[in-house]
Amino acid sequence: MRSTTRGTLAAVITGIAAAVGAAASPAAAVGTVPVPVPLEGAERALHMELPEVGGKIPVTTPGVPEAPKFVEGRLMPERVIPRVPVNGGLPGADLTAPVPHLLDDDFDHLGLDAPAADVRTLTPGLAVDAPLTAPKPGSGALPEPKLPEAGVLLPMVQAAPGADLTTGPGL
Template sequence: MKLTIRGSVTAAFMACMATAAAASPAAAGTSAPVDLPLEHLERVLPVHAPGLRTGVPVPVAGVPDGPRYVTGRLLPAKTLPAVPFTAELPETEVELPVKDPLGEGNLGALRAASGASDLMLRAPGATAGAPLSAPREDLSGLPEPVLPQLGLVSPMLQGTPAGALLMG
């Protein structure tokens, strides 16, 4: 293979890898912004429409903690591994204009805001036991029937959201 052909193949491969990396969810961020248009409420209700700006978390899957083989068991521990996810709870802002009850203008706006925070999620997992024991010497190397065991790994959601309510 000529050097020029090898170089162009390498360049095409690197371009494809860069495109795939740019299109991945991890490169795009872990939240998608959402702006809700609530201006049309003013036509229906006799109040000023609130402003709402938030986002939707986009979970990115991590590496699952795979099955582990344990001596004396026929099936591995963590038969169905729990998959970890990471995401970002985006910043949320709600702003509502407040009128003066005496009719002398506006008092400002009531604003509720929460900052962005990281989220850690873990999907549920399971561990299953076989209905047979390991081969036993006293039974000439034959397994003994036992009750199968089933264990569940509970799901987890961990984050530190915080918020503030402001007037003015």
Template sequence: MSINVRGTLAVLAGCVAAAAGAAGASPAVAAEQVPVTVPLGGLESALQTDVPDVSTAAPLLTPGTPEGPRFEKSHVLPQGLVPKLPLGTELPATHAEVPLPSLVASQDLDRVGVSTEGSAVHTETAGASVNPPLTGPRAERLGVPDVSAPQLALGAPDVQARPGADVAVH
């Protein structure tokens, strides 16, 4: 068997294997959060006492699509030259239980729990627009621009969320 035939068969076998693997694979799904559990078990055995139970997640930001520059007749440069970048994530649900000392012997109150539910967060970074001290070409002046005051506009960053929490005694 010649080297060309062996190479062709190797490429063909590689393509078949890749197609078979892709047929059974599902598309990758990005996680919105990374779970985090605070390991305090070693502290419990070292101090011979109850320690808090804490579990939460680390949110991962998902960038959105920025709005592109807008062209206006009265400006030489496009508006929104530095666009605002929208970012989104979800505040993680967090649960913490802290042990209480036995203060009242008649009631079974041994832990205080704090829970927060997940909530969506939408943010936008700051943006900027600038216009030099010239207007666009004027038809009545045969395409020559007029002189105008320079302009600078900064878009403020924005954060929107609705967090909430519950506190309970167990």
């Protein structure tokens, strides 16, 4: 493959990567969307104290794909379909529930706070090589046949979720 062909192919893939990165910019401004659960009407209708419930839903943001890597002796780049990073999160929850005292009329509370956790992922990719060897420079010989190569680049997921369980007086 000539260096001008490789340069053109690299320019096309770089343009696609830039377009994907530019499309992800507006979504990156928002990290999570709060989701309140209104239970005030049910409290008034039932004449009792109900738990306070809320949540957070993360917004996923795609990243910039890995750039193709050219290796000497191969006709195609090392990663034909690159892996794309997608960052998002696990949903969060906030729950505070009243727990009645057994001996008096005061209420204590039980709380659970599970914040939205970051999740980093990489989509699967594909590495393929053509069934021909690279032409030898200066000899003018045609490329020789060889066994084709194909491989799947495995996906990746990283997260560190956590939660706090609390109890105490009051609501």
